Amino acid sequence: xAADRVxxxxxxxxxxxxxxxxxxxxxxxxRRGARLTSRALDAVQNDEYRFGPMLIFxxxxxxxxxxxxxxxxxLLRDGTTAPVSFEEYFEDPYRVDYTSGKFILYDGRVRVDxxxxxxxxxxxxxLTTSGIPMESIASARAQRLIICAYRHCHLWDTGDQxxxxxxxxxxxxxxxxxxxxxxRGVDPxxxxxxxxxxxxxxxxxxxxYLTAGMDYRGEHFFDEEVExxxxxxxxxxxxxxxxxxxxxxxxxxxxxxxxxLYRETGLTSYCPNIEVWDERLFGWICxxxxxxxxxxxxxxxxxxxxxxxxxGNVYTQVVAGVELARPHGFKTVDAALRSNLEAxxxxxxRGVIFLSTVWRMNPxxxxxxxxxxxxxxxxxxxxxxxxxxxxxxxxxxxDDYKHCGNHxxxxxxxxx
Amino acid sequence: MGHNKRTAVLTAGIVxxxxxxxxxxxxxxxNADGSPYIAANDSLSTLDGQTLILSEALEKSVSNRNxxxxxxxxxxxxxHVARGDEAYYIQAKVYRCLxxxxxxxxxxxxxxxxxxxxxxxxxxxxxxxxxxxxxxxxVLRKEQEARHPYFDxxxxxxxxxxxxx
Numbered sequence: 001x002a003a004d005r006v007x008x009x010x011x012x013x014x015x016x017x018x019x020x021x022x023x024x025x026x027x028x029x030x031r032r033g034a035r036l037t038s039r040a041l042d043a044v045q046n047d048e049y050r051f052g053p054m055l056i057f058x059x060x061x062x063x064x065x066x067x068x069x070x071x072x073x074x075l076l077r078d079g080t081t082a083p084v085s086f087e088e089y090f091e092d093p094y095r096v097d098y099t100s101g102k103f104i105l106y107d108g109r110v111r112v113d114x115x116x117x118x119x120x121x122x123x124x125x126x127l128t129t130s131g132i133p134m135e136s137i138a139s140a141r142a143q144r145l146i147i148c149a150y151r152h153c154h155l156w157d158t159g160d161q162x163x164x165x166x167x168x169x170x171x172x173x174x175x176x177x178x179x180x181x182x183x184r185g186v187d188p189x190x191x192x193x194x195x196x197x198x199x200x201x202x203x204x205x206x207x208x209y210l211t212a213g214m215d216y217r218g219e220h221f222f223d224e225e226v227e228x229x230x231x232x233x234x235x236x237x238x239x240x241x242x243x244x245x246x247x248x249x250x251x252x253x254x255x256x257x258x259x260x261l262y263r264e265t266g267l268t269s270y271c272p273n274i275e276v277w278d279e280r281l282f283g284w285i286c287x288x289x290x291x292x293x294x295x296x297x298x299x300x301x302x303x304x305x306x307x308x309x310x311x312g313n314v315y316t317q318v319v320a321g322v323e324l325a326r327p328h329g330f331k332t333v334d335a336a337l338r339s340n341l342e343a344x345x346x347x348x349x350r351g352v353i354f355l356s357t358v359w360r361m362n363p364x365x366x367x368x369x370x371x372x373x374x375x376x377x378x379x380x381x382x383x384x385x386x387x388x389x390x391x392x393x394x395x396x397x398x399d400d401y402k403h404c405g406n407h408x409x410x411x412x413x414x415x416x
Numbered sequence: 417m418g419h420n421k422r423t424a425v426l427t428a429g430i431v432x433x434x435x436x437x438x439x440x441x442x443x444x445x446x447n448a449d450g451s452p453y454i455a456a457n458d459s460l461s462t463l464d465g466q467t468l469i470l471s472e473a474l475e476k477s478v479s480n481r482n483x484x485x486x487x488x489x490x491x492x493x494x495x496h497v498a499r500g501d502e503a504y505y506i507q508a509k510v511y512r513c514l515x516x517x518x519x520x521x522x523x524x525x526x527x528x529x530x531x532x533x534x535x536x537x538x539x540x541x542x543x544x545x546x547x548x549x550x551x552x553x554x555v556l557r558k559e560q561e562a563r564h565p566y567f568d569x570x571x572x573x574x575x576x577x578x579x580x581x
Contacts, residue, residue, distance in 0.1 A: 020488035048518075078487045079513030079539060119517045142516045203524040203537070204516065402515050414475075414484045415448070 012376055019383055023408050025112065026082045027379060029074065030358040030408075031372040033090030034105070036071075043098040044071040049117055051124075052135065072118030073141050073405055081118070081142050081405025089363050118142050121204055123197040128190040137186055137194045143206040143402040145198055147191060149232050150225070152184045153213025155288030162275060163285045164322045166364035167213060185228070188235035195239050207403040208236060210248040216292040225250070226257045233265035240266060247271055247315070247398045252293060252301035258308045269398040271315040272302050276323055277343035284328050303350050311351035312394050317407070318343065320381055321359035321373025333377040337384065344385045348392040355399055356381055357406040378408070385409040390416060424545040426465055430497070430504050434462045437530075439499040443470065445482030446491045455479045459523065459537075460495060468495065468508055468543040471523040475538045483541050486510040493543060496551075503552040508543035515539050 009028060013021045036044070044050055050069035074082040074096075084094075095106040096115065105112040121140045127133055138147045155161040198205055210232065215225040229248060237244065247269035253261070261267055275289065276282045283290045289298060305314040323329050323336045330336040344354040358378055361370050386409045389396070396410035397403075404410070426434070433439050441460040445453050457479070460470040472480040486493055487510040495506040514520045520540050527535045560567060571577060 022488060075515075077512045078484070079515045081515075116517070202521055202528070204521075415481050415488070 008375070012379055015376075016379055016383065019379055019412070020078070022076050022078045022080050023382065023411055024375070024379055026076060026080050026411070027358060027382065027408050028375050029082045029084045029094060030360065030406075031375060031378070032093055033085045033087060033360070034074065034094040034096055035088075035090070036086060037095060037097045040096045040098040040103060041068060043103070044117065045069060047120060049120055051118075051120060052139070072120065072139075075116045075118060075142065077114060079142075080401055080411055083141070083405050085360055121198065122201040123194065126197050128193045130187065130190060132187075132190045134194040134197060137190055138198065140198075140205065141403070141405055143204070144404060145195070145205045145208045147194075147208065147210050147232070147236075148186070148212060149191075149210050149228060150185055150212035150215055152215070154215050154217070155213075155292075158288075160288030160291060161366070162288065163325070163366040164275075164319055164359055164362070166362035186232070188232045191232055192235040192238055195236050199239060207245040207247065207398065209246070209403070210250075212250070214251050214288065214292070216251070220254060220257070221293050222251055222253055222257060226253060226261060229261060230264050233261070233267055237266040242266065243268055245269075245398070245403075247403075249273060251289070252298040253305075254301060255304045255308070258301075258305050262308050268309070269313045269315065270305050270309050271317070271399070272298065272305070273318075274298060274302070274316045274343070275319050277318060278323060278330075278339050281323055281329060285322055285325070302347070302352055306351040312353060313398070314351065315353045315355060315396070315399055316347060317355040317357055319359045320356040320378050322367070324373060324377075325367050325370050333374060333380075337377065337380055340381055341384045341388065344388045348388050348394055351394075353389060353394050353396050353399070354385060355396060355407040356385055356409055358408075382409040382412065386412040389413075424506070424548045426462060426468075426545060426548065429502070430506075430548060431462055431465050433497050433499055433502060433504065434460065434468070436499055439497055442496040443479055444494040444496070445479055445486060446493075447478070447482060448485065453478050453482055459527070460497070463519070463522075467511065468506070468545060469519070469523070469540060470543075471527060471537040471540045473537055480538065483510055484513070487513060492546075495543075498552075501552055501554060503550070505549045505551045506545050507547045508545045510541060511544045512542040513539055514542065 009021065009024055012024055013019070045068060049071045051072040053065065053069060070086050074084045076082060094112070097104050097106060103115050103117070105115045118141055124135045128137070138145050140146065153161060153167055195208065210229065212225070216222055218224040229250065233246070243266040246267050248267060249271040252272040258270065261270070274282070276285045279295060282295050289295070293301070302314060302316055318340055320340070323339060324333065330339065340356065347354040356378070359373055361367060361372055390413070395413055395416070396407065399407055399410050401411045401414060437458060441456065441458050442454050443457045443460065447453050455478070457470050460468060462468055472483070474480060483493065485491055493508050493510055495508065497504045497506065523540045524537050527537055569576060
């Protein structure tokens with residue numbers, strides 16, 4: 001079986017010769033996850049590699065705390081970031097072992113390649129003045145600092161959360177791991193101090209990324225959330241002389257809200273994710289977004305954002321594969337592909353970068369128990385999205401392999 | 417991912433040359449259409465005496481894009497390193513691209529030590545040498561003359577003709 005699977009990667013590599021095998025491997029890693037052997041896990045329990053506390057999540061949605069740490073995102077030899085999940089619930093994960101001072105990736109018993117992990121940032125282990133662990137405020141990928149500005153999604157309050165989503169279901173388990181209370185909101189001053197500390201490490205970060213659960217409260221939808229982001233971005237901005245490379249992944253704000261965000265802060269890029277393009281499936285999979293503010297308005301606001309942030313600085317993405325989910329999803333990958341490529345063309349024509357990320361079925365989500373998307377489908381999708389964006393002269397600079405790593409279609413831009 | 421593990425030994429002389437900032441260092445890569453591209457890169461060095469390493473200043477330089485193509489599609493790279501009468505030609509495989517970590521930071525700090533605190537690098541590449549040839553003018557002439565003694569010897573040269581001609 002394992003040997004067949006590597007051969008499947010080789011077979012698809014031959015079938016799609018202009019898609020590098022590193023990218024095909026990344027896509028498969030994102031689908032299938034990876035598990036570290038005991039030796040490999042031992043080798044990351046040090047200041048070079050250990051990231052957050054290791055929580056084990058099981059197929060039944062349960063979790064347990066451990067006294068060990070997981071490493072950060074996997075790095076392939078070509079510099080590709082693969083934000084691989086190391087959770088227990090993957091049925092057929094890759095395996096990472098540690099031998100002769102190197103991390104080696106295996107598919108079953110077959111050696112695939114040498115890999116590495118994103119180094120542990122030096123600000124980890126530091127506390128803010130108010131005593132908050134900085135790693136609870138911000139995490140890091142290869143060159144991106146990820147700040148979670150609000151640890152609650154109000155779509156869960158009414159059961160309107162996106163059906164693939166399990167954000168914040170691990171918050172309770174995370175609390176004892178950090179040995180400090182994790183509040184929903186984060187004090188902007190703590191974020192300011194964390195960024196200031198991050199910048200002491202030479203060459204570690206080249207973009208700051210903000211995300212959070214959706215908070216639609218306010219006189220107009222999202223007013224409270226926008227106020228929060230402005231306060232946080234202004235606090236972060238005290239570390240810089242002017243505008244700084246940054247992105248927020250956030251709901252679709254009104255033009256007035258976006259204008260304030262752009263004018264009152266140093267923000268450079270905005271990413272309201274559509275998640276699923278097909279109208280019928282959007283209503284089923286993203287019921288909350290279909291209410292706040294609704295699909296049509298979501299799209300309109302995404303396009304409006306180009307007037308403020310400029311062509312190529314507004315992004316949106318789909319969770320590739322979720323459009324195939326049972327029982328209402330597309331019946332064939334060709335239909336799913338047509339839908340996503342149509343969406344990419346629609347947005348690209350209007351200066352918006354449309355990206356894909358790979359759906360990883362999470363047992364705490366409403367779509368638990370479903371199958372991951374086929375590898376060949378996401379290879380075709382990645383190549384198709386890349387080709388369309390290239391034709392429109394778009395370059396995913398804020399979501400490239402250094403800054404994000406979720407998007408294989410953006411990785412393909414490295415040789416352009 | 418198909419990289420060739422065959423390596424060539426870097427002698428002490430080449431290591432010394434690679435570590436000399438005043439040496440001439442040129443990297444040769446292949447463009448998408450197969451045509452050659454060369455660029456000077458004085459960051460080329462070796463840290464462990466076995467592999468080669470260099471930093472690229474720009475993500476979108478021709479060299480950097482060609483190196484990405486090199487590791488993705490198994491295209492060779494070559495280097496020319498020279499100082500005075502010494503010169504070497506090194507063929508290599510692109511082994512690894514580093515965008516974070518100890519080596520990345522080391523190369524960045526080296527650049528900043530040379531060019532000031534605002535200097536920057538985009539990424540760092542590691543290479544496995546697969547062949548090394550000495551290509552100094554003296555060695556090349558000696559090799560050629562051993563096999564082709566009458567090439568490149570115009571008869572009007574002082575070392576060939578007699579003084580009374």
